[in-house]
Amino acid sequence: MDVSQAIRMKRAVREFTDDPIPEQLLTAVVNAGRRAQSAKNRQAWHFIIAQDREVLVELSQLGQFAKQLAGAAAAIVILTPDPAERWSIMFDAGQAAAYMQLAAWELGIGSCPVSIYEPDRARELLGFPPKFHVRAVLSLGYPKDPSSLTASPHAGGRKTLSEVISYDRWGS
Amino acid sequence: MDVSQAIRMKRAVREFTDDPIPEQLLTAVVNAGRRAQSAKNRQAWHFIIAQDREVLVELSQLGQFAKQLAGAAAAIVILTPDPAERWSIMFDAGQAAAYMQLAAWELGIGSCPVSIYEPDRARELLGFPPKFHVRAVLSLGYPKDPSSLTASPHAGGRKTLSEVISYDRWGS
Numbered sequence: 001m002d003v004s005q006a007i008r009m010k011r012a013v014r015e016f017t018d019d020p021i022p023e024q025l026l027t028a029v030v031n032a033g034r035r036a037q038s039a040k041n042r043q044a045w046h047f048i049i050a051q052d053r054e055v056l057v058e059l060s061q062l063g064q065f066a067k068q069l070a071g072a073a074a075a076i077v078i079l080t081p082d083p084a085e086r087w088s089i090m091f092d093a094g095q096a097a098a099y100m101q102l103a104a105w106e107l108g109i110g111s112c113p114v115s116i117y118e119p120d121r122a123r124e125l126l127g128f129p130p131k132f133h134v135r136a137v138l139s140l141g142y143p144k145d146p147s148s149l150t151a152s153p154h155a156g157g158r159k160t161l162s163e164v165i166s167y168d169r170w171g172s
Numbered sequence: 173m174d175v176s177q178a179i180r181m182k183r184a185v186r187e188f189t190d191d192p193i194p195e196q197l198l199t200a201v202v203n204a205g206r207r208a209q210s211a212k213n214r215q216a217w218h219f220i221i222a223q224d225r226e227v228l229v230e231l232s233q234l235g236q237f238a239k240q241l242a243g244a245a246a247a248i249v250i251l252t253p254d255p256a257e258r259w260s261i262m263f264d265a266g267q268a269a270a271y272m273q274l275a276a277w278e279l280g281i282g283s284c285p286v287s288i289y290e291p292d293r294a295r296e297l298l299g300f301p302p303k304f305h306v307r308a309v310l311s312l313g314y315p316k317d318p319s320s321l322t323a324s325p326h327a328g329g330r331k332t333l334s335e336v337i338s339y340d341r342w343g344s
Binding site: 001002003004006007008010012027028030031032034035036037039041043045046047048049050051052055083087088089090091092093094095096097098099101102103105106112113115125126127128129135136153157158159161164165166167168169170171 | 173174175176178179180182184199200202203204206207208209211213215217218219220221222223224227255259260261262263264265266267268269270271273274275277278284285287297298299300301307308325329330331333336337338339340341342343
């Protein structure tokens with residue numbers, strides 16, 4: 001699948017079938033995140049791949065919009081240094097997350113970033129050390145509605161190009 | 173170009189030829205950023221496409237590692253709300269930046285994120301309103317070394333998969 005096509009067609013998927021994701025594909029998705037560029041090539045991330053149903057259900061209770069994780073085939077928990085340290089930490093996490101979502105899409109796997117509102121409970125659940133922090137998790141799975149993989153983009157789903165572009169200086 | 177191939181092959185490009193990027197391709201790159209997912213679909217970004225040599229040279233003086241912008245065919249200045257407001261602002265900026273870099277790569281265009289250390293001077297230069305802020309800019313252009321577009325990934329350029337992955341719980 002072309003990059004441009006994947007970017008045009010990809011949509012958020014929050015409802016998943018019960019089918020597990022083959023290990024090899026899940027690894028390919030995380031591998032895309034591993035390959036992402038980062039400030040000074042720091043790669044200051046760690047990815048916890050959650051497939052244990054109990055872990056997924058517990059994660060689903062750690063954010064107002066995290067319920068989808070309970071029914072996901074897997075989750076990728078994105079660990080980073082303290083986001084307050086520098087802006088590039090979450091910028092880089094976003095770069096890795098974008099690569100993983102796009103790589104998943106190419107494999108027919110749906111995903112969506114999920115915010116964790118209770119990072120302390122996530123730490124307790126997953127046991128990661130103090131130098132790491134969690135704000136975002138990706139849900140992953142095969143779309144309950146398989147037509148979402150081939151549907152045209154929602155009309156009006158994004159601002160128009162002219163709304164978000166200027167040339168050389170603001171407003172021009 | 174497959175998504176997975178683009179992610180595997182893409183490398184940072186900081187030295188560019190003098191060739192301009194055709195308008196249509198530059199638009200396609202920004203369009204990839206426009207299509208990126210964002211928290212609550214806020215799309216709280218604006219992209220200033222800089223091609224004016226004077227603007228590029230001035231931008232190149234606003235960060236310790238920004239010199240490459242002086243010789244770039246173009247830059248995409250990523251404007252966001254105040255990064256201090258919430259972590260998702262730079263996470264989303266990173267997602268859009270990743271899409272743009274990957275879309276550029278598919279078109280044979282090299283790029284690299286550049287940090288802006290002097291956001292106030294950038295505001296003065298580009299004239300964007302108080303609600304917007306800048307931390308990151310993408311440099312864009314045709315690689316001075318065209319072999320970089322087809323070269324194998326650097327050995328050791330990224331941590332190994334086992335260094336950055338755990339399963340279900342930290343360290344397992």
